[in-house]
Amino acid sequence: FIFFPLLGFSVNTLSMFGLVLAIGIVVDDAIVVVEAVIHHIEHGLDPVAATRQAMKEVSAPVIGIALILSAVFVPVAFVPGLTGRMYQQFALTIAISVLLSAFSALSLSPALAAMLLKPSKPMRGPLGAFFRGFNRVFDWATRGYVGVARILVRRAMITIVLVGVVIVFSGLIGRQLPAGFIPDEDQGLLGVNVQLPPGASLERTGAVLTRVEQIVAKTEGVDSFATIGGFGLVTNTYQPNFGTVLVRLKPWEERHGPALHVRGILATLQRQFIAIPEAIVFPFNIPTISGFGASAGFKFLLQDRSGTLSVEELGANARKFMAAARQRPELGNVFTSFDPNYPQVKVNLDREKARKLGVPINDVFQAMSAALGSAYVNDFNRFGRLYRVYVQAEADYRRKPQDIGEIYVRSRTTGTMIPLSTLVTIGSVASTEITTRFNLFRSVDISGAPARGYTSGQALAALEAIFAETMPKEMGFAYSSLSYQEKTAPPALPTLILAIVFVFLLLAAMYESWRLPWAVLLGSPLVALGAFFGCWLMGYDNNVYVQIGLIMLIGLAAKNAILIVEFAKAKHEQDGMSVEEAALESARLRFRPILMTAFAFILGVVPLMRAAGAGAGAQNVMGTAVFWGMLVATFLGVFIIPGNFAFVERLGRRHAPSRARPAATPEPAVHGGHA
Known part of the structure; x- marks a missing residue:
């Protein structure tokens, strides 16, 4: 919170969302330090000596993890537009939290560990039996894990093939996810738009609004409502044949189940409004982000780019477009206030x-x-x-x-x-009652929302396909409100690639090697596989929150790999172990802290997956993406990373230049720390 005013941030939903995610990350460094101290205490060192030895081993990984998790967010801080602002809220919040966590882990955690940790004594009773049983099971799992890792280290090409398979499956599942932008939220509010035929009096509009009020009042989950005759909220126009009903729903804790979620209530109202044939009546959700239109959904504008069409010709084109749009399954509640009659x-x-x-x-x-x-x-x-x-x-x-x-x-x-x-x-x-001009061109404002089961990306693609099929060359189109932000948002793939490049360069500087970073980053595709699989399993689209989660997961996956690679590098270069021995020893010793830090984060995002109420849409999506991404990256990464390390080290040794050695001195194993 100290840094928020300096960065121009407020305490809002996005920054607090970032803090919730940071909670599961910032404990990782302290876990690594404490686990290393406990390991040396169990091997006979006193707490102070154990702390000193542990800090010699884990200081570099802790610093590296903090820098990696900060560097991965550097590219997103420069993304423009609304998407960039959302990225920045998350990125800078998490980056600052991680740096403060690393400082705490390198200063306070060792001091507290030396003061508080003591050699453990055998516990008795049910709790002691549970711990002993757990340790036996974990030791058995560790031995099994090392056995599998030994096979992959000896045949390291298998891990490279697995990485290739993961990349292919990640791409296939990612292509199956529909594109989206920002998920709709249940904000406890919704609206109803009423549109009568042209020329209808305010008296007729009032009669229809009375029927709408009766339906709304009987709908379960509705708390109160207000009616405005002669005003269209969606079109922001004052016309006697338009009306608006603003509906406040009951508090979230009183609405349980999908039927009483705002989507369920919208579907219920939509079915009942069909019984009002004399008007076009449909409910709509409130935009997730204030200031981008009056309703959730899309804003599409047909434009007379030639400037030569009459109002009647523009109206004929609009009717042709609307007729085709209402036949598309991706689009729902398509309407316009433009009518030349x-x-x-x-x-x-x-x-x-x-x-x-x-x-x-x-x-x-x-x-x-x-x-x-x-x-x-x-x-x-x-x-x-x-x-x-x-x-x-x-x-x-x-x-x-x-x-x-x-x-x-x-x-x-x-x-x-x-x-x-x-x-x-x-x-x-x-x-026409009202003529709209957008970017100086006479335009027809078309509003609507994706049909149930479709995303905003699919809806916009359908609109563009309809335009290409039905409109003459004199016509053009444009977007406004959130639809404009979605279409102009920079693609996520270049941002992800740039984040990986930043991580690679930082790792290369840390290791003074161009090949060791590959041992860390070859496990990154696992997070994409897990995140995409989780979103596909839950029926979510590939939206901004999934992309933010992927960027964060790149850093978290690199963190797990650093814990193994850094230790293996030290064993290989300083202790003279072979590549295989160093990889397996680091895998065995780092297995417990990797699982501890991973599950600290994984369990920390479970509340996001299960969130309900205001902002639950974004929380569910990101919680699902990072939960499954980290789960898959952890369970598969611990097997792949030792093999990756062995592969790049052997590859580097094979291509390393030969050096002349004195005849009396046996040639030592080539160290893998420098390329």
Whole structure:
């Protein structure tokens, strides 16, 4: 929280989300330190000596892990747009937490370990029996693990083949996931849009709204609602044939089960609104992020790019597009406020005749505006208050189009009052009520939402396919609101690749080697396999939160690999062990801390997977992605990483330049720490 003001962050849903994820990460460094101290105490060292020896072994891995988990988020800090801002909230929150955790693990944890940890005494009773049984099972599992790892280390090419298989399956499963952007959330609110035919009066709209209110009031899970006649919230327009109902749902703790989730309530209302044939009535969810439109879903704009189409031609193209869109299974609740058939009164002023009679053109329009609408006159004081005076014709004198002819204006030349019936002709026409311009082009605003079971990415792809099939060359299209952000968001793959490159360069600097980083990073595809499999299993799409989770998982997978590779490198270079012995010894000694740190994080994200209420959509998606990604990376990575280390070390030894040695000195094994 100290750094949030310095970075311009607030305590919001995203930053707190990052802190929840960081909780499972920041304990890793302390676990590594404490486990290493306990290991040396169990082998006869006193706590202080054990702490010193442990810090010699784990200081480099702890520093490396902290730098890796920070470096993996460096590229995402420079991603532009809304996606970049979301990345930054997570990235910087987690990076700062990890650096502070590393500082604590290198300073406070050793001191506390030396003070508090003592040689363990055999425990008696049921708890002691449980611990002894657990240790026996874990020792048996460790021996089995080392046995499998020995096979993979001796035949290290198997691990490379497995990595290739993992990459292929990750790509296949990833392609099966539909593209998305930001999952819809249950915010305890929803809206209902009501649209009657063009020219419908506010009285007719009110009658339909009454029926909508009756349906909403009987729907389970609804707490209260408010009705607005003559206003379309989705289109943000004031028209007598539009209406809006804002619905507040009951608190989340009172709504249990899918049927009372906002998606279930929306589906229930949608089925009941079919019984209102005289209007287009559909419910909609509130946008996940405020400020990007009035409703969740998509905003698609058909544009007259040529500037030559009439309103009627634009309307014909819009009707053709809407008819095709309503046939697509990916799209639901597709509608537009654009309709060139609104009945209107057309007033033609004979300007030449008005000039001859001495009537200024401006006076004619001011008279019509004041009589048919209203005009401000002045103010007056009465009873200690200020009142405004407006002039307006009585309702009975502005009901019919012919009443326009009964409005009088004064001639500037003769001073007589002249009726407008002598100056204007009145007729009926059909045209659009509101004309929208987007990026200077006359546009048709089309709104809707993905159909149940489809994602926003699939909906936008369907819209573009319909446009290509139905629209002439004079037409174009654009997006607005969240749809624009989704289409302009940078692709995730370059960001992931750049994150891996940053990690690789940092590892190369740490190890002073170009090949050892490969032993760490060859296990990274495992996280993609796990994350994509988990999302596919739960029916989630590949959205921003999955991509953030993948970036974080790259660092976490590298952390597990560093614990093995760093120790194996030291055993090989400093203790003179062979590559195979060093890989197996590091796998055996690091097996317990890897599982401890991994399960600390995995169990820490279980509440995200099971979250309910506000923000649960994002939490469920990211929790699922990181849970399965870390689970697969841990269980498969512990087998693959020792083999990867052996493979790159043998490959480096095979291509290392030969060095002349004195004849009396036997040639030692080539060390693998430098390339």
